[in-house]
Amino acid sequence: MKRLLKKCCSIILGLALMTSTFGSVASAAANPNPSWSVDERVIFHGQCLPYDYYAAKDPTIVRYNGQWLIYYTGANQSGGWQMCFTSASTIEGLKTAKRTYLSKIGEAYFCAPELFYFEPQNLWYLVYQDGTHGAAYSTSTNPADPNSWQGPKSFGISGNMGWDYYIICDDQYAYMYNTPSDGSGNLYVRKTTLANFPKGWSAPTVSIRNTFEGAEVYKCLADGQYYLLIEDMKDGRYYELWTSSSAGGPWTQVAEKWAWRGNLTKYNADKWTTNVSHGELVRAGYNQKLEINDINKVDFLIQGTTNMNAEYQKIIWDLGLIRNYNGTGPDSNVNDDPIEITPKSAFERIEAEKYDDQSGVEIEDNPDGTGRNIGYIQNGDYTVYKKVDFGSGASSFQASAGSNSVGGNIEIRLDSLNGKLIGTCAVPNTGGWKAWTNVSCNVSEVTGEHDVYLKFTGGSDYLLNLDWFKFDAKAISEGKLGDVNGDNSIDSLDLMLIKKHLLGDALENTALADLDGSGAVDAIDFALMKQYLLGVISEFPGKA
Structure with a gap:
């Protein structure tokens, strides 16, 4: 997957003093108070009835094979939450795209999805909370097919269970973040090795205190730092921003109100939200490392509303993009590279x-x-x-x-x-x-x-x-190995045929040129032939 590495802004912004339990304010490259542009809604509640009667919320978004794939939560009339899916080639196309209920999983309560491709297993994961396991996941090899998921399956964790399970991986570990249902305001983290994933999780530890829910963590390619976004509700719904050199923390706060009603400065359509609630950043790719190009240039798919005066489950939420840079949105800079499969x-x-x-x-x-x-x-x-x-x-x-x-x-x-x-x-x-x-x-x-x-x-x-x-x-005849052109002589003509093969000309019989017996004709075989012709070796390793 091709990714464009971009330089962070070189101006270090001074931050006002903020207090927190786990550290002071960071002098970070991230802008603590960006201006956000608000695009039109692209997914409305009531488009996947009866599963989203009140709300479309909690989206996860990736770009895959030329399509935007979005899994999200729907709030139904009976007080439950269930998951839906939609996809389109453009963000605008999502407005009229088909909505699909995830009947293959089909639980009475399952919501708050996160989608990523786990490269060590060549497998897609859909992570969510449910009524069966608490922290659940399903797997697929085709994330564009909502009927392909195998699950629900359990992560096998216990203790401090609750809401919004979110996973990010580095080169050694997978880290899982969630907020518990005890009203403590804590954010917890646990980890497991990539080899043991999705099992083997450690006991949870407190990562951040005095917050709400909906945490997510990303690796920023521009500055090499990790950024944690988490929703709070001390002044409407808004997002805090934290930073760390590690995917597992410890975390230092960049801004208490990084994305909030006070810095939604430009509406490109109707003023459909004054709240910035549970969403996800558009990533640079779609693997388990959750990478973004630049924290100061992100597209943020959020759930929004202008009216919070309703029972929690009956609040009307729709989905749309906001962004903290001047531009036309992610369709102008998409990454449609397929998964690169190594032979x-x-x-x-x-x-x-x-x-x-x-x-x-x-x-x-x-x-x-x-x-x-x-x-x-x-x-x-x-x-x-x-x-x-x-x-x-x-x-x-x-x-x-x-x-x-x-x-x-x-x-x-x-x-x-x-x-x-x-x-x-x-x-x-x-x-x-x-x-x-x-x-x-x-x-x-x-x-x-x-x-x-x-x-x-x-x-x-x-x-x-x-x-x-x-x-x-396949077994190779000993007397013929190295005689690539079949003239009963091993000479410079055979060397030239191997060289031409490496440059793109197909050999008629690759078995005779596979001098090391590896099953492929490559630069090692070319080197062996040169050594043979120079008298350095008298037979080929593949002869055995």
Whole structure:
């Protein structure tokens, strides 16, 4: 994903003295009192009836594959909150876009979503609060499909539970923020390692006191700092701003009223809000690091209203953008780069849960703490692994699988669900869903780079669990390795063919040029050929 790194403003703004429990005011690059422009509403309450009868609120927004994706809360007539979805290619297009209730999750109470792509697992997460687990999440490989979510699932946390669970990750940890339901005004944080995510959370600790709810944290690319936004309600609804060098704090306050009615200075449509309430910043990307380009140039999708004189659940909220810079909004500077998928070797273990797409399967934790697997696999379910490089060819497929039923089959297909079938691997009853057994089968006629589809077939019961899989490279004739042009001589002509291959000309037989036996022809093979011709080596490592 391409991101433009921008320099922060070099003028350090003097800040008035503010008191807080956990630190004094920061002398930070962030403007503590910016002027905000208010655009028109783009999502109104009552557009996803009956789920948003009173309000559309608590949005999360990402730009993905040329579309703005927004999940948000709807307040219904019976006193509950439920989640809806909408998407459009432009912000203005959201006004007339289809609204969809998240019936795939379908709880009586689930709200306040956060959406991000968790790169270590190649998986999208929708984080929210619900009536089943308190802190819940669902997963998907296609966030643009509101019917693709698998959940609700529990984070397994306890203590100081309540509202607005929000997660940000650095290179080692995931941090979860939330405010409890005890009215204490505290903001809590807990953490877990990226390897253990979404489980293994620490006990909660107080991060900020004397506040309200709706906290969110971002990494600013311009100055390398983290910024925490949190809603307060001491003078209407408004947002505080805090900063830290770490995603987990400690936090120093930049402004008590960073975005509030007093600095909403320009309305580009009707004056539809005098409150700045639960919203989310438009990010530079969509992964777990929650990055923004510049804290002094943000687009902020908020819930707004001009009338707070109603019961809490019956307050009318609509959604629209505000921004703290002179400009025309995020459509003028969107990032439509797709997820960049790195090719993976067919000859190294591929963890089954690290798919790029799927249908029907669920990810499970292994009880012995050794990792994760996919399970709940039924007839017709499948997983997809993109850009698998078979190099000069594969001869067999092997996998670690388990079954506590009659078992099933793994069909190995190329490039589509009904694409070329190169092998079928049978998985028997192994005596338990996690009683892992290595199974294998031959595969045929596969070289180069392909998307691999594992299609699961069998009876009407659950079939099998899958932990990992890999392919074995095709055997190479010893006498021919290095004779790339097949003239029974290994010479400079063979070296030139490898060089031309690296520059883009395809080889007729890559097996003879794969001198190190890695499954791919690359610069290492070119270097080995040069060493052979200079007499440095007398045979190629791949010969074995």
